[in-house]
Each structure stands twice: as C-alpha cells, then as structure tokens.
Amino acid sequence: MKALQNLFDRIVQRVNINLRELDFDVKPYITIQIPLDQLRKFYAFYGITPFHPLDFQFRQSNLAGSYFLGKCRTTNSILYKSDIRGDELKKKGDVYNYQNFQIKLTEDEGIRIEDSLLIKTLVHCFSHDPETLEDFFITNTLAMHYANIHGAPIDGSFLGPFATVDLTTMNDCVIGAFSYVQAGEVGHLNIEPGTIWVRSPGQFDFLYCHPKEELRRYIHFEAGQAPRGLLIDFVDERKDEFQRLFEKVNLEPVAVPDSASLDRFALIKPKMVIGENVLVAQRAYLENSYMGKGANAQENCYIINSRLEGNNVTAHGGKIIEADLQPNVFVGCNSFLRGRADSRLSIGKECVIMPHTIIDSDQPVSIPDGHLVWGLNTSQADIEDNSVPLETLAQVKDSLQIGAMYFEGDGGAFVTGFQGRIHHILEANGAFFDGMANSGHAQKNQKISFNMIQPYPDGDQEGMYPTINIQP
Amino acid sequence: MKALQNLFDRIVQRVNINLRELDFDVKPYITIQIPLDQLRKFYAFYGITPFHPLDFQFRQSNLAGSYFLGKCRTTNSILYKSDIRGDELKKKGDVYNYQNFQIKLTEDEGIRIEDSLLIKTLVHCFSHDPETLEDFFITNTLAMHYANIHGAPIDGSFLGPFATVDLTTMNDCVIGAFSYVQAGEVGHLNIEPGTIWVRSPGQFDFLYCHPKEELRRYIHFEAGQAPRGLLIDFVDERKDEFQRLFEKVNLEPVAVPDSASLDRFALIKPKMVIGENVLVAQRAYLENSYMGKGANAQENCYIINSRLEGNNVTAHGGKIIEADLQPNVFVGCNSFLRGRADSRLSIGKECVIMPHTIIDSDQPVSIPDGHLVWGLNTSQADIEDNSVPLETLAQVKDSLQIGAMYFEGDGGAFVTGFQGRIHHILEANGAFFDGMANSGHAQKNQKISFNMIQPYPDGDQEGMYPTINIQP
Numbered sequence: 001m002k003a004l005q006n007l008f009d010r011i012v013q014r015v016n017i018n019l020r021e022l023d024f025d026v027k028p029y030i031t032i033q034i035p036l037d038q039l040r041k042f043y044a045f046y047g048i049t050p051f052h053p054l055d056f057q058f059r060q061s062n063l064a065g066s067y068f069l070g071k072c073r074t075t076n077s078i079l080y081k082s083d084i085r086g087d088e089l090k091k092k093g094d095v096y097n098y099q100n101f102q103i104k105l106t107e108d109e110g111i112r113i114e115d116s117l118l119i120k121t122l123v124h125c126f127s128h129d130p131e132t133l134e135d136f137f138i139t140n141t142l143a144m145h146y147a148n149i150h151g152a153p154i155d156g157s158f159l160g161p162f163a164t165v166d167l168t169t170m171n172d173c174v175i176g177a178f179s180y181v182q183a184g185e186v187g188h189l190n191i192e193p194g195t196i197w198v199r200s201p202g203q204f205d206f207l208y209c210h211p212k213e214e215l216r217r218y219i220h221f222e223a224g225q226a227p228r229g230l231l232i233d234f235v236d237e238r239k240d241e242f243q244r245l246f247e248k249v250n251l252e253p254v255a256v257p258d259s260a261s262l263d264r265f266a267l268i269k270p271k272m273v274i275g276e277n278v279l280v281a282q283r284a285y286l287e288n289s290y291m292g293k294g295a296n297a298q299e300n301c302y303i304i305n306s307r308l309e310g311n312n313v314t315a316h317g318g319k320i321i322e323a324d325l326q327p328n329v330f331v332g333c334n335s336f337l338r339g340r341a342d343s344r345l346s347i348g349k350e351c352v353i354m355p356h357t358i359i360d361s362d363q364p365v366s367i368p369d370g371h372l373v374w375g376l377n378t379s380q381a382d383i384e385d386n387s388v389p390l391e392t393l394a395q396v397k398d399s400l401q402i403g404a405m406y407f408e409g410d411g412g413a414f415v416t417g418f419q420g421r422i423h424h425i426l427e428a429n430g431a432f433f434d435g436m437a438n439s440g441h442a443q444k445n446q447k448i449s450f451n452m453i454q455p456y457p458d459g460d461q462e463g464m465y466p467t468i469n470i471q472p
Numbered sequence: 473m474k475a476l477q478n479l480f481d482r483i484v485q486r487v488n489i490n491l492r493e494l495d496f497d498v499k500p501y502i503t504i505q506i507p508l509d510q511l512r513k514f515y516a517f518y519g520i521t522p523f524h525p526l527d528f529q530f531r532q533s534n535l536a537g538s539y540f541l542g543k544c545r546t547t548n549s550i551l552y553k554s555d556i557r558g559d560e561l562k563k564k565g566d567v568y569n570y571q572n573f574q575i576k577l578t579e580d581e582g583i584r585i586e587d588s589l590l591i592k593t594l595v596h597c598f599s600h601d602p603e604t605l606e607d608f609f610i611t612n613t614l615a616m617h618y619a620n621i622h623g624a625p626i627d628g629s630f631l632g633p634f635a636t637v638d639l640t641t642m643n644d645c646v647i648g649a650f651s652y653v654q655a656g657e658v659g660h661l662n663i664e665p666g667t668i669w670v671r672s673p674g675q676f677d678f679l680y681c682h683p684k685e686e687l688r689r690y691i692h693f694e695a696g697q698a699p700r701g702l703l704i705d706f707v708d709e710r711k712d713e714f715q716r717l718f719e720k721v722n723l724e725p726v727a728v729p730d731s732a733s734l735d736r737f738a739l740i741k742p743k744m745v746i747g748e749n750v751l752v753a754q755r756a757y758l759e760n761s762y763m764g765k766g767a768n769a770q771e772n773c774y775i776i777n778s779r780l781e782g783n784n785v786t787a788h789g790g791k792i793i794e795a796d797l798q799p800n801v802f803v804g805c806n807s808f809l810r811g812r813a814d815s816r817l818s819i820g821k822e823c824v825i826m827p828h829t830i831i832d833s834d835q836p837v838s839i840p841d842g843h844l845v846w847g848l849n850t851s852q853a854d855i856e857d858n859s860v861p862l863e864t865l866a867q868v869k870d871s872l873q874i875g876a877m878y879f880e881g882d883g884g885a886f887v888t889g890f891q892g893r894i895h896h897i898l899e900a901n902g903a904f905f906d907g908m909a910n911s912g913h914a915q916k917n918q919k920i921s922f923n924m925i926q927p928y929p930d931g932d933q934e935g936m937y938p939t940i941n942i943q944p
Contacts, residue, residue, distance in 0.1 A: 050933065470940055
C-alpha cells in the first residue's frame with residue numbers, strides 16, 4: 001500500500017499548503033478517519049445510460065465505494081464512499097446567462113477532481129462560476145463525512161462533516177462542521193461550525209449561526225477525533241442495512257410507477273408507497289412512508305414513518321422522521337427533521353426549510369403554510385424565533401432580524417430566487433413529467449447499468465485503481 | 473439494439489468474405505445461436521493483479537459474460553461468455569527460439585480480437601507463430617460453443633463447437649465440430665468434424681478421425697440448428713448451478729492450502745479435497761473429488777466423483793467423471809472421460825490422453841501406465857485399438873498405424889515434445905512451487921480483484937459496451 005500512503009500524504013500536504021495563511025493543519029482532523037486498509041475493501045461503480053454523456057477518467061486514485069454518473073475525471077485523489085453526480089452538467093453550445101453576460105459553452109462541462117480527498121461527500125450539479133463554466137473543479141481539497149459540494153468549484157479548502165458549499169466558488173477556505181455557504185466567490189475565510197450564510201452579492205445576505213453548545217449535541221468535530229453527535233449516531237445505526245445492496249451485482253427491481261425511479265443503491269424498507277414521477281437517489285433510506293407524486297429523496301436522505309404529499313424536495317442528506325409534509329415543501333440539504341410517533345412534526349404547504357435546519361422535538365410541532373424556517377429548533381416556541389412567512393420576507397427592502405437571523409437586502413429577490421430554484425429542482429428531477437414531455441432524472445435514470453471497478457489487490461499499488469478511461 | 477445488430481451482420485459478412493474460396497456460409501450456423509437480446513443480460517469482467525501487465529481496450533464490442541486477464545484489446549467484436557486469458561503472454565525483451573532463429577520481442581505481446589464473434593470460447597497462451605510474436609490476433613473469425621483457441625493466431629476462420637486450434641496459425645479455414653488441429657501454419661482448409669491432427673512440419677504427423685456416426689451421439693452440429701448431443705446435454709444440465717457465482721460481487725472464499733488457488737468463478741460442490749499447488753480456473757466444475765498436489769482443472773473442466781493423485785493436467789474443457797487417475801496423467805482439452813459409479817475408469821501414471829478423446833463405458837476400463845490414448849472408446853476393447861505405450865511410439869522412426877490412427881515421422885520427437893509441454897503446463901500452473909520458488913498461476917492468481925462492466929442498457933447502443941481503456 002506504499003502508493004496509497006504516498007498519495008494520502010501528498011493530498012494532505014497540498015491542502016495544508018493552500019491553507020497556510022489560515023494557519024490550519026488538516027492532518028489531525030483526517031488521519032484517524034479512514035484507515036488506509038479500509039480503502040481497498042469497497043468497489044467503486046459508475047452508471048451508463050443512453051442519456052448521460054460518457055467521459056470517465058480515473059488516474060492514480062483510490063475510489064473505494066464511490067459512485068459516478070456523467071462526465072468525471074479523477075486524478076491523484078481518494079474518494080471514499082462519495083457520490084459524484086454529473087447528470088446536470090452543461091453541454092457544448094449551451095448559453096449561460098450571468099448578469100449582462102451571455103456566455104456560450106465551447107465544450108461539454110466535466111467534473112474534475114484532483115489532489116483531493118472526499119469522504120462520503122456528495123458532488124452534484126454544475127459550475128455556477130461564470131469564469132469556469134466548462135470546468136467544475138475540486139482541487140487540493142479535503143471534505144469530511146456527508147459534506148455536499150453543490151455546483152461549487154473549490155480549490156485548496158477543507159470542509160468539515162455535514163458542511164455544504166452551494167453555488168459558491170471557494171479558494172483556500174475552512175468550512176466548519178454543519179456550515180452552509182452559498183455566497184458567490186469567496187476566498188481565505190475560516191467559517192465557524194454551524195454557520196448558515198446565503199449571499200447574493202449586491203442583492204441580499206442571510207446569516208444565522210447555530211448556538212454552539214446546543215449544536216454539539218448533534219454534531220461535534222475536533223482534531224484527533226472522529227466526528228460525534230446525534231447526526232453521526234443516526235446514520236451509523238443504519239449503515240449496516242445498506243450492505244446487502246452492495247453484495248449483489250444486480251438486484252431485483254422494486255416495482256414503482258413507470259414514471260418513477262428508485263436507484264438500485266437506495267434502501268427501500270417495508271411499507272413504502274411511491275407515487276408517479278418520484279425520484280429516489282442512491283444511498284437514500286426510505287421506510288414506511290408515503291412519497292406523493294413528484295416527491296424526491298436525494299442522496300443520503302432518510303425518510304422514515306413520514307408522509308410527503310407531493311412535489312416535495314428532500315435535498316442531499318435531508319432527514320425526515322415521523323413528519324407530515326404538505327405539497328411543495330422544500331427540505332434543504334442535511335436538515336434533520338424529527339418528530340415522534342406520538343407527537344408528529346407537521347409542515348404546511350410551500351414551506352421552505354432552509355438547508356442545515358434542525359427540528360427535533362418530543363412535543364408536537366406545527367409549521368403553517370408558506371413559511372421559511374431555519375436554525376435549531378427543539379420546540380414549537382423555537383420555531384417562532386426561527387421562521388418567517390415568505391410573504392413577509394418578500395416585502396423586506398432593507399433588513400430584517402428575527403432571533404439570531406440577520407437578513408439584509410432585497411427580500412423579494414431572496415424569495416423569488418429560492419422559489420425559482422425549487423421549481424428548477426422539481427423540473428430537473430422529472431416531477432412535472434406528463435407521460436410525454438418534461439422528463440427528468442426520475443425518468444432518465446430508469447435505464448441504467450452499473451459497472452463495478454476494484455483496485456489492485458496486492459503489492460505496492462494495493463488499494464490504487466488502475467488508469468481507467470471510459471468513452472462512448 | 474441497432475448498433476449490435478449492425479455489428480453482428482458486419483462480422484458475419486467479414487467471415488464469409490474470408491471463406492468465399494471454401495464456399496462456406498457461416499450465417500445459417502450462427503444466426504440462431506445467440507438471440508441478440510441475450511447479449512445485454514450478462515456483465516463482463518476482468519481481473520487485476522500485481523503480476524499481470526494491464527492493457528485492456530474494449531471498443532465497439534459486446535462482451536456479455538466474458539472474462540479477461542492480461543493484455544487484451546477487443547474491437548468490433550462479440551464475445552459471449554468467453555474466457556480470454558492473457559496470463560502467459562510474452563514480454564518485451566523475451567527471446568523466442570524457433571528453428572535457428574533467436575527472436576527478441578520488441579514489445580509486450582497482447583491479444584487482439586477484431587471483427588470476430590466468439591461463443592463460450594477459451595482463448596489462452598501466446599502466439600507460437602514466429603512471424604507475429606508480439607501480436608496474438610483473432611480476426612474475422614467465428615468460434616462456436618466451447619471452442620479453444622490456444623496459442624493460435626487466426627484470421628478469417630470458422631470453428632465449430634468443441635473445436636480446438638492449438639499452436640497453429642490459421643488463415644481462412646473451417647474447422648469442424650470436435651476437431652483438434654495443431655499443425656503449424658495452415659490456410660484454406662475445410663477440416664471435417666472429429667478430426668484429430670497433430671503435425672510438426674518436418675518432424676511428425678498424427679492423424680485420427682472420429683467415426684462419424686458414433687460421434688454424432690456426442691456432438692452434432694448442422695446448419696440451422698443448435699449444437700446437439702451428449703456433450704451439450706452434459707454442460708447444459710449443469711449450467712444453472714453456475715448462476716450463483718455471478719450474482720454476488722464478492723464471494724466468501726473457499727478455504728484451500730496457501731499454495732493453491734480456486735478461481736472465484738469456479739463452482740466448488742461438496743466433498744472436494746484440494747491439495748497443495750492446485751489450480752482451479754474460472755468456470756471449472758468440481759464435485760466430490762480429490763485433487764492431489766499440483767493437479768489442475770482448467771476452464772470449463774468438470775471433475776466429478778473422481779480422484780486425481782497429483783500433477784494431473786486437465787486441460788481446457790476436459791471432463792472426468794467416476795475415474796481414478798494416477799499421478800502425472802495428462803487429459804487433453806475437451807476430452808470426455810466417463811466411468812460409472814459401479815464400473816470406474818482407471819488411468820495409470822504418466823498416461824497422455826490426447827485432446828478430444830472420448831472414453832465412455834458402462835463396463836470398467838483400465839489403462840496401463842505410460843500409454844498414449846486417443847479416439848472414441850466405449851469399451852476396454854476400443855482402448856486396445858486407440859492406444860499405444862509411449863515407449864513404443866518413441867521408437868517409431870518412419871510410420872505407425874493402429875486402428876484408425878496414422879502416424880508418420882519421428883515418434884521420439886512426438887513423445888518428447890508432448891512430455892516437455894506437459895512439464896511446462898505444470899510449471900506454468902505452479903505445480904512445482906516449493907514455498908519459495910517456482911510459483912505459477914496457482915500462486916499468482918490468489919490475489920486478484922474483479923471488475924464488472926456492463927453495456928448500454930437502452931437506446932441505439934443497447935447491448936454495446938462503451939469504449940473502455942484500462943492501463944496500469
């Protein structure tokens with residue numbers, strides 16, 4: 001495993017060089033996380049469909065347990081049980097509108113991962129950076145468990161567990177555990193754990209910080225230790241159940257409507273009802289729940305003992321337990337929404353649950369229609385401090401403070417932007433398919449074949465994958 | 473499946489162009505054999521080890537159920553459940569001695585398969601043609617069920633079911649069912665079914681033809697029909713049992729001595745005893761038998777209720793049922809040796825059972841030590857007509873006729889050549905491993921990881937594999 005050890009050391013060094021200004025050493029955070037001999041135990045897999053352009057290139061990398069779809073090149077990197085989804089990449093000839101620029105793509109966009117180490121990380125979407133529209137790059141970067149890199153090219157950065165970067169171009173930053181950053185172009189920042197920051201330069205700025213002590217109960221990460229807390233326990237308690245999905249080459253498909261798709265690597269437990277146009281992505285965990293027409297469950301979602309009435313987005317890593325969601329509720333990534341069997345959580349139609357929101361109450365909690373919700377909520381009273389009707393927010397012209405949330409700028413632009421994005425997500429996922437038109441992932445992912453690749457089993461190259469090129 | 477249909481048509485046309493002089497149309501032989509929709513159902517797989525040079529390239533091909541090890545490039549071809557073993561290819565710098573020539577290889581040898589269709593075919597070894605030492609090619613060729621292409625570059629030819637070409641370079645030939653040809657360089661021949669022909673130009677010539685009517689009971693193949701007969705029934709009755717090997721990504725290994733290896737795609741049924749230095753290759757079927765030290769079971773072998781005392785070679789497709797083999801017995805490829813529970817077949821030490829020999833008797837049959845055996849034998853009396861002591865044959869200077877067998881030339885060269893080759897096979901397979909030195913396939917194949925690839929699942933390219941390149 002000499003080559004793999006060298007690769008690991010090299011990545012750590014490169015990230016540290018990038019973070020020298022922040023005086024941040026990633027080594028004590030990463031060293032104990034993945035014993036190298038684990039890295040040769042899991043196969044990687046990639047999907048082939050008639051719909052997704054093919055261009056895989058894997059070089060000098062370990063890909064243990066990782067999944068790839070769409071154009072993706074990985075060099076000198078370690079990807080451990082990560083999902084790299086290039087199914088919304090832009091294509092040659094597409095025109096991207098940014099401010100007053102209309103930018104035409106000169107070639108197909110591809111995801112490029114170099115000199116990086118990703119653990120159980122979700123990579124999705126496309127580069128929103130007008131400077132690098134063809135190249136969705138992740139370089140010199142280290143991302144910890146259940147981080148999301150969403151439409152966000154990134155260089156020289158460290159993402160803590162459950163951190164998300166979204167529609168951001170990031171250079172030499174440290175993003176703390178459970179922080180969510182959607183901020184355009186940023187560099188050389190050290191973002192504290194539990195920070196929720198949504199900024200559209202010149203338009204608005206939304207900022208909330210989870211209360212430090214209370215957040216520790218859910219997620220806590222410090223040098224020399226594995227991530228801890230209720231969120232980690234929750235996923236760890238269920239991880240063995242996924243094993244059977246990975247043992248067989250092909251599984252008997254679970255019957256769903258013709259217009260819906262369950263990923264072959266999703267875990268479907270008894271008493272699920274799956275409606276039309278539903279999309280269930282790989283590594284989702286569904287149990288005893290109702291997914292109404294056009295609902296979706298993205299990667300690393302858990303939906304348990306819940307009812308989603310339709311057109312509900314549950315973004316990457318969202319968790320919904322003992323809850324009832326009216327139509328068109330959006331649940332942002334890595335949110336943790338947990339009612340109890342005898343005191344359920346109820347969310348009204350068209351609510352927007354901000355990414356990285358926690359609602360975890362042993363008393364009933366009810367959220368009225370059309371509200372924006374954020375923060376850490378353990379009771380109905382907390383919701384009062386951490387929510388606002390979307391209509392109210394849309395009228396803000398200047399600033400708004402509620403509890404620990406600070407908003408500045410154009411509330412209308414924020415609400416319209418969010419709603420537009422939710423509409424786009426539903427559309428891309430195939431929620432509006434009418435049997436002929438408007439097909440999306442739910443329909444296009446039905447016909448997919450998986451290829452399983454493994455590393456060298458022994459010798460100096462043990463754990464390294466050979467060079468693999470896949471073209472049409 | 474448009475592309476796959478075009479590919480099929482193109483291959484058939486190319487083979488027919490090559491065989492125009494023989495006025496042989498392959499189409500009625502092949503068309504019903506593999507319904508195209510079967511060709512998308514099975515994954516292909518390739519092995520990666522620290523010992524075998526890596527160079528896979530798959531282009532414009534269907535590879536359903538086929539296995540690859542070592543350097544191999546496949547273009548415009550259909551390989552259905554075939555085994556392509558490049559684990560004895562020559563390496564750059566090797567020196568190949570041929571007559572008075574000492575030929576140094578300028579690059580690693582590779583297997584190249586182009587414009588060909590192989591069904592359940594075994595490809596192994598390396599090019600023995602001094603003209604093409606770096607290029608083991610199979611082009612414009614169609615090989616039917618359980619054909620063996622062994623060290624034999626081949627162009628523009630048709631091999632019937634259970635046909636073998638061995639150490640031969642073949643151009644524009646038709647080789648009938650169950651024929652074995654080891655003949656140096658040949659072209660434009662139409663070899664009748666059941667022909668056993670071993671020739672070393674200038675040294676010797678061995679010729680035997682199976683009796684036509686009797687052979688029909690075992691294998692029979694005519695235009696417009698699937699191959700039929702006892703050999704086909706025998707393998708078909710057991711084929712479903714292999715299915716469980718292909719369902720899981722990784723199987724729990726069966727315990728064997730440290731110096732032995734069982735391929736992960738071999739079927740091991742109860743009450744097997746596996747000795748030191750034993751090699752069991754993929755798609756071998758072993759049941760209730762004893763494999764003594766250094767014995768091997770190559771691809772498509774069946775060893776059932778039998779005892780092999782040690783250093784026994786069972787070449788590709790050999791079948792041994794209710795039999796006792798003393799040490800150092802060689803059983804040539806595609807032989808069918810069947811005793812009965814109450815009247816076993818007994819073979820003395822150092823016997824050589826020629827390739828494509830049938831011994832199938834419901835009375836006990838016993839073959840003394842050191843005999844060469846060939847032909848179709850259903851009783852002890854047949855053996856008398858179809859065998860000779862190796863010592864006797866070694867003394868032949870001119871010619872020898874026994875029953876329907878004709879031998880011309882130097883008997884000593886024939887015997888010495890055969891024995892040298894058996895020694896080489898044992899050596900290459902690791903039979904002589906002493907814990908340190910003399911390792912071979914039995915030891916080198918222990919550490920292997922398998923990669924599973926699948927074709928496009930839908931659309932015009934349905935059933936075609938994408939372009940795949942694998943390098944170190």
